[in-house]
Amino acid sequence: MPAVISFVSTKGGVGKTTVAANLGGLLAAFGLKVLAIDADVQPSLSKFFPVHYRSPRGLSAVVTSGGNPADDCISRTIFSNLDLVYSDTPDAGLQAWLNRREDRLMILRRAMQSPLMEAYDVVLIDTQGAVGELQKSAAMAANVMVSPVKPDALSAGEFATGTIAMLDELNRLADFGESFRSGDLLALINAHERTTNARALSAVLRQRFADHAKVRILDTVVPSAAAYCAAATARIPVHDFDRRRQFDNSAWNVMHRLAWELFPSLANVYAGAPRRTRGDVGTGDERTGDGGQGAVA
Template identity: 40%
Template sequence: MPNKTIVISVVSTKGGVGKTTFVANLSGLLAALKLRVLVVDADPQASMTMYYPLAGEPRATGLADVLYRGGHILAEDVAATSIPGLSILAANLKAPDNKSVPVENWLQTRLDGIFMLKNAMKGAYVQDNFDVVVIDSQGSTGTLTGLAAMAGDFMVASFRPDFLTHTAFYSDLMPLLESLNVLRKQSPELGTGPVRVLLNDVPRTKNARMIAEALRGEFRPHANIHAHPDISVLDTFVPRGAAYAEATTNQCPVHQFDRPSNGKSNSGYEVMHQVVYELLPHLKGVWADGNIESNEVVQ
């Protein structure tokens, strides 16, 4: 594992596209691969905060406290979950100490506000205790989405191949990226990292296939026709299937719930491993429970 903690921001400017479910499954698998994983819940809905049971008592502090103190994460802010190796910094986005200004509004008054979470990721506590951080962001174009986008070494954009998500991608996410990267030419540190588009919750329909193929074509390697210079689409997609919803209900990662069996292809176990290999190539070939005879994942 690289010495530097890897920070992955999972973003979407539209709700209901499976973003938090993906964060839970990704972080759960990374922990199963023996990595020390921190999930940061930057979504006011706090769905990720409630996804996995905690190993002990919940923390009284959360992301708002971290931001109000200038972007410093302390050990007492972070709780261990029931998944070995997986910890969480809860949303807790209500203003602490009875402050009257909501954290999103307060961030907008700070010149350094958009960089606070990015700076927190560079802090000693995170760098010394975690191999990977996965940030679950708000499903909108709000301040917290920008905060999360700026904090990651790269972003994963959760994209459901339907008309509304496709529209939101160009009308909301692309302009957000442009606004966040206005200072990139001054220094790379002042911009976002690359964007990896994940086709998520993909139904087996002709319409979904057409939208997915169009998106892949628009962001094919070297196309270079869009404002953001580094957007690509992952080869692996997450199919729509009951196993993902059932794993959520059972509060466990899908790789544990949906295993390869009887020649079945595209199990949650296989799909999530292939996603990890694309996002973190140095892990390729490492399986959660040792090497297995795996069917090829259908693309």
């Protein structure tokens, strides 16, 4: 079964879609089979990359099938290895449908175990920056959640209260059985400006969650850079837009560092030089013997 990462935060505009799309683009360029699922009812991941085959159905078919989707909901982007489930529910219909289901938290997790997913190494699920049943279902489907946090007072504050409250709420059911436990939440400091204020807030976040049982702040920091917006406009993965190897904080280097931190077994794999095969992700790193410390293990 694929390694599943959901991008969640109760705050909007922190970079979920940007990071999900670009990580997907990079992992696909590594040679992994990647499925990007747009579980945001205001579609943006759906429009991020050009699509050369648009399937008749999308997210609502995945959800309303109760987690047993057929292959008519998988679109193909122009990038090899990168497929898409687009968001096709502009209204609140899907959230309302979920609200009526007792098993709503488990529906996307079930979908991740469906035969359709066997073709993929990695599934990335993007969600809307708000609290809702679809977001929670996406959170419960994941091996880990990645939550971008901008190092400004509003975003950091909302992360420390809103997003962490959602994590706590998800795990309140865990007392009833391990299957109700969510994966860990990895915070990614994103759009970091080179200011004293941003550095101070990042340090506070690291300190505050240093001993948290289910939350970790990733070492990789994504700087604020025009390349992220420009690559989105050009509709190409940012590692392909800013390919400067010699500049430590170029998008090429930052995105590689992020992929390697999430999947230690991919360390030193580069875009365009794929040497991975199916089954090399999601199991920790046997070769370096890190005992499965890999973020998505």
